[in-house]
Amino acid sequence: xxxxxxxxxxxxxxxxxxxxxxxxxxxxxxxxxxxxxxxxxxxxxxxxxxxxxxxxxxxxxxxxxxxxxxxxxxxxxxxxxxxxxxxxxxxxxxxxxxxxxxxxxxxxxxxxxxxxxxxxxxxxxxxxxxxxxxxxxxxxxxxxxxxxxxxxxxxxxxxxxxxxxxxxxxxxxxxxxxxxxxxxxxxxxxxxxxxxxxxxxxxxxxxxxxxxxxxxxxxxxxxxxxxxxxxxxxxxxxxxxxxxxxxxxxxxxxxxxx
Amino acid sequence: xxxxxxxxxxxxxxxxxxxxxxxxxxxxxxxxxxxxxxxxxxxxxxxxxxxxxxxxxxxxxxxxxxxxxxxxxxxxxxxxxxxxxxxxxxxxxxxxxxxxxxxxxxxxxxxxxxxxxxxxxxxxxxxxxxxxxxxxxxxxxxxxxxxxxxxxxxxxxxxxxxxxxxxxxxxxxxxxxxxxxxxxxxxxxxxxxxxxxxxxxxxxxxxxxxxxxxxxxxxxxxxxxxxxxxxxxxxxxxxxxxxxxxxxxxxxxxxxxxxxxxxxxxxxxxxxxxxxxxxxxxxxxxxxxxxxxxxxxxxxx
Numbered sequence: 024x025x026x027x028x029x030x031x032x033x034x035x036x037x038x039x040x041x042x043x044x045x046x047x048x049x050x051x052x053x054x055x056x057x058x059x060x061x062x063x064x065x066x067x068x069x070x071x072x073x074x075x076x077x078x079x080x081x082x083x084x085x086x087x088x089x090x091x092x093x094x095x096x097x098x099x100x101x102x103x104x105x106x107x108x109x110x111x112x113x114x115x116x117x118x119x120x121x122x123x124x125x126x127x128x129x130x131x132x133x134x135x136x137x138x139x140x141x142x143x144x145x146x147x148x149x150x151x152x153x154x155x156x157x158x159x160x161x162x163x164x165x166x167x168x169x170x171x172x173x174x175x176x177x178x179x180x181x182x183x184x185x186x187x188x189x190x191x192x193x194x195x196x197x198x199x200x201x202x203x204x205x206x207x208x209x210x211x212x213x214x215x216x217x218x219x220x221x222x223x224x225x226x227x228x229x230x231x232x233x234x235x236x237x238x239x240x241x242x243x244x245x246x247x248x249x250x251x252x253x254x255x256x257x258x259x260x261x262x263x264x265x266x267x268x269x270x271x272x273x274x275x276x277x278x279x280x281x
Numbered sequence: 282x283x284x285x286x287x288x289x290x291x292x293x294x295x296x297x298x299x300x301x302x303x304x305x306x307x308x309x310x311x312x313x314x315x316x317x318x319x320x321x322x323x324x325x326x327x328x329x330x331x332x333x334x335x336x337x338x339x340x341x342x343x344x345x346x347x348x349x350x351x352x353x354x355x356x357x358x359x360x361x362x363x364x365x366x367x368x369x370x371x372x373x374x375x376x377x378x379x380x381x382x383x384x385x386x387x388x389x390x391x392x393x394x395x396x397x398x399x400x401x402x403x404x405x406x407x408x409x410x411x412x413x414x415x416x417x418x419x420x421x422x423x424x425x426x427x428x429x430x431x432x433x434x435x436x437x438x439x440x441x442x443x444x445x446x447x448x449x450x451x452x453x454x455x456x457x458x459x460x461x462x463x464x465x466x467x468x469x470x471x472x473x474x475x476x477x478x479x480x481x482x483x484x485x486x487x488x489x490x491x492x493x494x495x496x497x498x499x500x501x502x503x504x505x506x507x508x509x510x511x512x513x514x515x516x517x518x519x520x521x522x523x524x525x526x527x528x529x530x531x532x533x534x535x536x537x538x539x540x541x542x543x544x545x546x547x548x549x550x551x552x553x554x555x556x557x558x559x560x561x562x563x564x565x566x567x568x569x570x571x572x573x574x575x576x577x578x579x580x581x582x
Contacts, residue, residue: 036384040380046376121363121366122369124363124366125367125423128333128359129384129427130386
């Protein structure tokens with residue numbers, strides 16, 4: 024067999040990793056349920072069961088809850104589950120069981136496995152978002168994001184920020200059990216500040232201001248703004264980019280392969 | 282030809298000296314054993330050889346390469362099986378081999394390898410469902426899938442039952458037959474004695490001896506032992522035989538140490554005095570005895 028050039032080999036290697044990680048992901052139905060099915064299910068169940076959600080709501084400026092608030096929160100839920108639960112747990116398991124260490128003595132880098140995990144999780148959250156928008160529109164008449172380019176941009180920087188924080192969690196936790204625990208501890212306050220249980224419009228001024236600077240608050244509002252047809256607030260994009268860079272650099276420095 | 286050369290290797294973890302001064306050379310095509318107790322510095326030594334750790338002193342060359350400077354090329358040529366490394370639970374046997382084969386420039390045919398290590402029927406089995414012996418066989422296959430010139434196998438049979446251990450030994454001999462040079466790290470003396478062409482005994486971060494298993498055993502005093510039951514009047518006769526170096530008695534039971542020709546001399550002398558030795562047994566010193574003699578403590582603590 025002839026030797027492949029280095030670059031081609033790297034591409035083959037990454038493709039194999041993505042393929043392998045995808046197979047492993049599909050063999051864990053629980054994970055797929057929490058990232059793909061649960062957010063969509065909650066949107067449909069809450070949207071159908073709670074009648075007020077389908078009526079114009081004065082506290083949301085005349086918008087219906089199912090228009091942007093509820094679907095944006097469900098997309099956020101899917102991304103945050105990937106970022107704070109799936110990624111840290113998988114990486115911590117790989118680290119404590121020596122999967123990453125084993126790779127480090129082959130010509131492949133454990134970094135490729137990391138890249139494959141991130142790509143896979145990006146793909147699953149995109150599928151989750153698509154399902155939410157598609158079925159939300161079909162069943163509840165949820166709007167289709169009107170400003171698609173801005174919406175996609177808000178989505179991408181938001182995913183980067185949350186994944187970077189998830190990687191930081193993966194970097195500092197000692198083992199996989201702690202990864203799940205720390206992930207959950209970080210996740211619930213951030214979901215609250217995003218407006219999961221109390222829409223940002225109803226938050227006291229101080230709380231909303233704090234929410235503006237959290238990755239989830241900025242992400243959720245940027246999704247809602249662009250969903251409704253506007254452009255995102257520059258503050259929110261800047262907050263997301265700052266979180267992505269800060270947490271990304273921290274994770275890159277702190278991450279241990281063994 | 283020497284394929285691996287280690288000269289004055291030194292490695293510290295903080296202030297703790299893991300490897301003090303280790304030098305040895307491995308010949309191409311041999312199974313070279315690195316034996317010692319837990320914590321003697323065996324694993325650290327081979328981790329420096331595989332480029333996983335940076336030495337604090339000394340030099341290492343592997344197939345002419347420096348493990349740190351020529352990392353990328355070394356990884357193409359050296360296959361490693363590590364202690365305490367596993368795969369994701371739901372990864373199937375063939376998927377692991379297929380994935381690992383994709384890392385190498387000139388990989389071995391993993392389908393043939395699968396049959397060679399006896400995992401053909403387990404092709405579609407998930408890692409979590411494999412037995413300990415099957416996992417070790419997969420681990421060997423993964424170390425070989427890049428068609429390496431050198432394979433480093435660390436504590437391969439620890440935790441395996443005797444049957445699986447013997448099967449793994451057969452497999453290692455098969456690997457040697459393919460022309461792969463093997464470094465075998467172990468604290469089982471029986472395993473080292475059975476498999477290795479030459480052995481380095483490591484103790485307290487230093488090399489206590491390097492020799493063939495037979496050479497190491499020959500260094501033990503009273504390498505041959507003869508034991509049987511006999512009456513007290515035999516003692517005087519036995520002590521007068523020049524080939525016998527020592528006689529110890531425990532009740533009826535006698536243990537003699539001495540040279541290789543002891544057996545004939547003893548039986549002849551006893552027969553001449555009409556004494557019948559019962560339960561006569563000749564015992565050879567083992568590598569365990571050699572290890573004890575070389576380091577002053579037993580191999581397994």
